[in-house]
Amino acid sequence: xxxxRLHTRDLDTTPRIEKASSPDGAVVRLQGEWTAGRFGHPGLxxxxxxxLPKAIAGLEWDLRTATQLxxxxxxxxxxxxxxxxxxxxxxxxxxxTVLERVAQFTLAPPKRPRxxxxxxxxxxxxxxxxxxxxxxxFVRLIGQLTLxxxxxxxxxxxxxxxxxxxNLYRTGATALPITALVGFLIGVVLAYLTSQxxxxxxxxxxxxxxxxxxxxxxxxxMLAAILIxxxxxxxxxxxxxxxxxxxxxxxxxxxxxxxSFRLVMPRxxxxxxxxxxxxxxxxxxxxxxxxxxxxxxxGITPMFFVKALPDAVHVHNLLLATIKSIVFGxxxxxxxxxxxxxxxxxxxxxxxxxxxSVVTAITVVIxxxxxxxxxxxxxxx
Numbered sequence: 575x576x577x578x579r580l581h582t583r584d585l586d587t588t589p590r591i592e593k594a595s596s597p598d599g600a601v602v603r604l605q606g607e608w609t610a611g612r613f614g615h616p617g618l619x620x621x622x623x624x625x626l627p628k629a630i631a632g633l634e635w636d637l638r639t640a641t642q643l644x645x646x647x648x649x650x651x652x653x654x655x656x657x658x659x660x661x662x663x664x665x666x667x668x669x670x671t672v673l674e675r676v677a678q679f680t681l682a683p684p685k686r687p688r689x690x691x692x693x694x695x696x697x698x699x700x701x702x703x704x705x706x707x708x709x710x711x712f713v714r715l716i717g718q719l720t721l722x723x724x725x726x727x728x729x730x731x732x733x734x735x736x737x738x739x740x741n742l743y744r745t746g747a748t749a750l751p752i753t754a755l756v757g758f759l760i761g762v763v764l765a766y767l768t769s770q771x772x773x774x775x776x777x778x779x780x781x782x783x784x785x786x787x788x789x790x791x792x793x794x795x796m797l798a799a800i801l802i803x804x805x806x807x808x809x810x811x812x813x814x815x816x817x818x819x820x821x822x823x824x825x826x827x828x829x830x831x832x833x834s835f836r837l838v839m840p841r842x843x844x845x846x847x848x849x850x851x852x853x854x855x856x857x858x859x860x861x862x863x864x865x866x867x868x869x870x871x872x873g874i875t876p877m878f879f880v881k882a883l884p885d886a887v888h889v890h891n892l893l894l895a896t897i898k899s900i901v902f903g904x905x906x907x908x909x910x911x912x913x914x915x916x917x918x919x920x921x922x923x924x925x926x927x928x929x930x931s932v933v934t935a936i937t938v939v940i941x942x943x944x945x946x947x948x949x950x951x952x953x954x955x
Contacts, residue, residue: 604640608647634662737840745806746848757856761863769871785864786887794857799902803935807910811931814914815924842907849903
């Protein structure tokens, strides 16, 4: 849409500045309507502020020539004057009333206190206390899960098997497509990058060793855990958090239903079983992608790849990857449940808890994977 042309009537009401001279010095005269209605037009407010003179000292301000001045225009002038009256000012009584009201109710922005040593120490202490509270709650959750598993072993017929099967399907079966896609692409990328280096030394056949160790031992379990932490960990926190918002957790407590037995244990057991399977699925997809890329880039046939893989990857690597995946699954489920149970009955806390759950789960997965790599550096190599 083309901009509307300004007519003569519009020019008379446009807020603008006229400068003149007098025996006492320069005079700044306001013209037009300095009102909220006029400033609503695109660009007028910016042009009016830009037209105001930068230097204020020694100027005489004449507001009597302005057609109209409301509180918005007065606020613009008051801010430009540095929130103090100019030395020479000519204005009408109504304009003075408006300016005095603006000067009375204009507040200076609050000054942020500078953080001293005491404030920094108190903030650090508060952070430590919150961290200890999370650690205490998480350890309590682990202990309660252990007691619940023992209770389930004594009376398996009273276990929440329907919740377990539902969580096993949601966290396991529905995650297969995305984990397969990511694993396949990672395998392709890793094979192409590795082939560029191996070709220089004539060590093409060692791509099987590199892909096998990297995917089976490290990348497969860790990629699957990170995807599940972002996908299922957030879902667990959101589910339990919504139950807090809708008072379902309080209703369960009133009815004598244990939160840990009915909510935490089924999710932890489901992820403990699903994670090794998802990890193996992701690793297999990565190996298929790497095998295809190795065939295209180095001419390593799939038959040679399949025959050389068992010799390159020791069975201890599979055992280590399975143990890591079980630990990852339990930790992701417990972290999701921990933050879900700490959600307060409002939507803001629900969003913050879900975000904290995902970030914490991914961080813990990487830290635990590094710990496994250090402790079992000599296993299967």
